Amino acid sequence: MSDQIKHECGIVLIRLLKPLSYYQEKYGTWRFGLNKLYLLMEKQHNRGQDGAGVASLKIDQPAGKKYLSRQRSNEGNPIQEVFSGIHKRFDNVYDHQPELLNDPIWAKENLPFAGELYLGHLRYGTFGNNSIDYVHPVMRENNWRSRNLVLAGNFNLTNVDEIFKTLIDLGQHPKDYTDTESMLENVGHFLDEENQLLFRQFKNEGYSNKEISALIERDLDVRKVLERSSRRWDGGYVIGGLIGHGDAFAMRDPWGIRPASYYANDEFVVVASERPVIQTALNIRSTEVQELKPGHALIIKKDGRVSEEMVTVPQDRKSCSFERIYFSRGSDRDIYKERKELGRLLSPVILDKIDWDLENTVFSYIPNTAETAFYGMMEGISEKLDKVKAERIMALGDDLTEEKVTEILSLEPRIEKVAIKDVKMRTFITDDSSRDDLVAHVYDVTYGIVKNQVDTLVIIDDSIVRGTTLKKSILRILDRLHPKKIIVVSSAPQIRFPDCYGIDMARLKDFCAFAGAVELLKDHGKHDVIEQVYKQCKEQQYLPKEEIVNYVKEIYKPFTDEQVSAKIAEMLKPDDIDAEVEVVYQTVDNLHKACPKDQGDWYFTGNYPTPGGNKVVNTSFINFIEGINRRAY
Template sequence: MCGIVGVVSRAPVNQLIYDALLLLQHRGQDAAGIVTQEGRKFFMHKAKGMVRDVFRTRNMRALPGSVGLGQVRYPTAGNAASEEEAQPFYVNAPFGIVMVHNGNLTNARQLRAELADTDHRHTNTESDSEVLLNVLAHELARASSGAPLRSADVFAAVRAVHGRIKGSYAVIALIAGYGLLAFRDPFGIRPLCMGHGSDGSTMLASESVALEGTGHVLDRDIAPGEAVFVHTDGRVETQQCAEHAQLHPCIFEYVYLARPDSVMDGISVYQARLNMGETLAKRVISTVPPNEIDAIIPIPESSRPSAMQLAQLLGIPYREGFVKNRYVGRTFIMPGQGVRKKSVRQKLNAISSEFKGRRVLLVDDSIVRGTTSKEIVQMARDAGATKVYLASAAPPVRYPNVYGIDMPTRSELIAHGRTVEEIREWIGADALIYQDVQAMKQAVGKVNPQVQGFEASCFDGVYITGDISEAQVTALNEGRNRGGEDEADTSRLALPNTSDAPDA
């Protein structure tokens, strides 16, 4: 999961891209980068860290031009400690191309070999995004045959890219002197939308909140398999470049990843979470009688809409029992389990008066490893709760995700191979209630009936691209990102295997 943005305007875009990246910061906190173009020259600055730390006044002044793109990075493949793997990536031929990518290629290893042996292109990092850029560059060179680039060549290249790469990808690329190219994988797993500003600018971004927060109007989502080419003069051309495109967005975007004020593929994230709270209410009633619950308390932030709807339907007081330190990053995407575990109590503090002597139902958006859930349940008990129930607005996460969420090993998932009762016992809750998979899909899908289905592999084990086997998951795990602040970790979500405790 990353956040990407691209802009074509008549005015300087450096500040506009910076502001958009701030609005997408929740999608990646590892690194940030911006590229702008003036004339035919690219100007780039990228580094590890948050947007506000990466870009100082001197950096912004060094990014002139009215066309550009940017990314906030959450690494899922490659080396997290390497600043070279911060995006955007650049190749000088053909034409000069810079690119940002959100997603994860499932055949990156095969493609890397093809690039070296057949295409004779060199990749210098372990990032699958660099692989994707070189595949795109090769296909653009083939389509243009050394002549000036035409729109038809751009769309032909994207068609060829779709034929070669597999996995999830939302891409924005800047071709020197020609314009901005954006395209989305044939299943639309990762989000991408476009809009316009009153000054005639065109913006593409991962979430609608980046458009609206910068004064742009959301026009529409990029369709699965579609390519959009925005010329430097602002003209927009589009073409469907995939033969069998069908919309199956990642449902985890609606559960946790996206901001609640975003609308993605015609689905309000906020409404989707309200709906999940509604269906979760039925599960709660079947497990814990409402008269045995004194208060419903969300675990900030993503679970709030679901918890509010649940409380309203059950007629139980909704209370804010945890105060969040907004200056600590999202623990789901923190580098290193040691850093993540330490941060839970730094990130949340319990309000004792909301727990003391009460039977509380805590509501979370999802439970991935369980480590954070266990810590929070204990915090509630320490604050004086007599009973602590835990409800998850999402079903059990039982399977690896290979499409851009860095949890590819089963041992990292508390729900894999364990019953709900076993999970409840380890977390330490008095009751544990999960959402139902089908109910979740229906709750989100009814917001936009035109969505054909969802990529929900971490919940149901069905990999929409059809190319994922046990061996493939193992191979992908070998290439997952390494490094970070905790040197004992082998990946950004790795866990120590030193006890009988679930690796979660």
């Protein structure tokens, strides 16, 4: 993606099902779990660079011995900072008694992060700020082990206001107004209630307080705690949690908006945000990795029992299609195929746009994430071209000669690597004009491969959100090659509506598709549409989220997709370039064909899976009209 968009976080949960001595003997180190945690987090570093954190829990640690450890960082390289901090705890032992580092029994008794449970998190900040206090895992501590709670998640709630009010009505005094704090205290409240319920039950049966603690740890109903906690949650979420005595869980929202996968055998259980990182870290097949079902929780009891249990009733599956297009790792088998298919489905419209003039067209892509879609687009063009070649050869009839057949077969698309992404540039300059000049050099081009004022340059990007980098950088750079025309192709449809489930795209004013539609309304004298939508949004501003309708759809209704695309091209074309510019977007129908299992398309259609989505989009429109520059949830 040429526009850099911050997006959802990543989580890792590891439960070792054997004593640490088992891993020392089989794998040569009791740090097996810690090492796998590092690898799984590194393989998901694309999911969060604002912060990273790790929590570790020791099961059955004697009273008076620390059993919970946490290390977090919001520095420039947070994963490295976290694990450097963990390993520094071992340095003093290595300097004085190095043999103890290979003693799993001594390590568990004396070293932090020598435990059976690990919870890791990678953060992209979409709520709150980037201070260390907002870095997961977050903790709710208590002197009773079964009341301790550690949470880390990939989530955004649209109704933090409702949850916050509920906590206040319960008599709590939340220390912060964020979805993280709300979720932590919400789960914590019902964890306390479950503890108290069991305490009364066992007290009535005549057990001592000391006996009751062990019985609560045995019988704690994690599923019930999660079911009661999540009843009011509106949003997309995957959360991982540790409970102080040794239970653990990972839970997914009922629409399956945010992704989660897991693998379990008799040695360990691993949960991660993405399937291929589990495959890589554990060297297993994709078919061995399970998807955590929407509305379900993977619950790992202290005694090692593992179950996937329904927590909330699953809804129509609306897993995020934008995950597939851009954010998830392209090394996943299915995602790779889907991205290729997105490109292939664009080939007919591209051939029509260039009037099948392959001789005077150069095809390329914007590195690096659009490469897979580019392969698919070129495969699609080659398939169409093969049919044309066959028809032309058949049409030769009696006039068929080797020379004519060779000439027909020589017709091939011209494929070149035109744009080359340079080293990542950090912009320390605050002056806007100087900053823009620096941005214009993020990409280099390959000179001498485009015929001046003759060739059309077709270049594919995986998505065009704001169009800022296209306007300020890429189009100017491509114009240096002196093409007659530049066609920018997006493998994703037009992004028209804000996200509120974890991706940092909450402001309508940032979307070039929205800006294009508003300009078209003004061009056609339809200012009344804008005024009417604003009025409708204001009228329902304080209604319950379940009663709110997405009236922002009306902004786009008067125009075809092609009209909006043409306006976007007009707005993104810099005044100082010579080439014509055209923008082509994927269709929503083709998106569904390419990603048939992931129907979450609210970015493109405004069809939000939860009621809170309609509330967010209307608030975002109100903010746009009133000039309020803040997130709409």
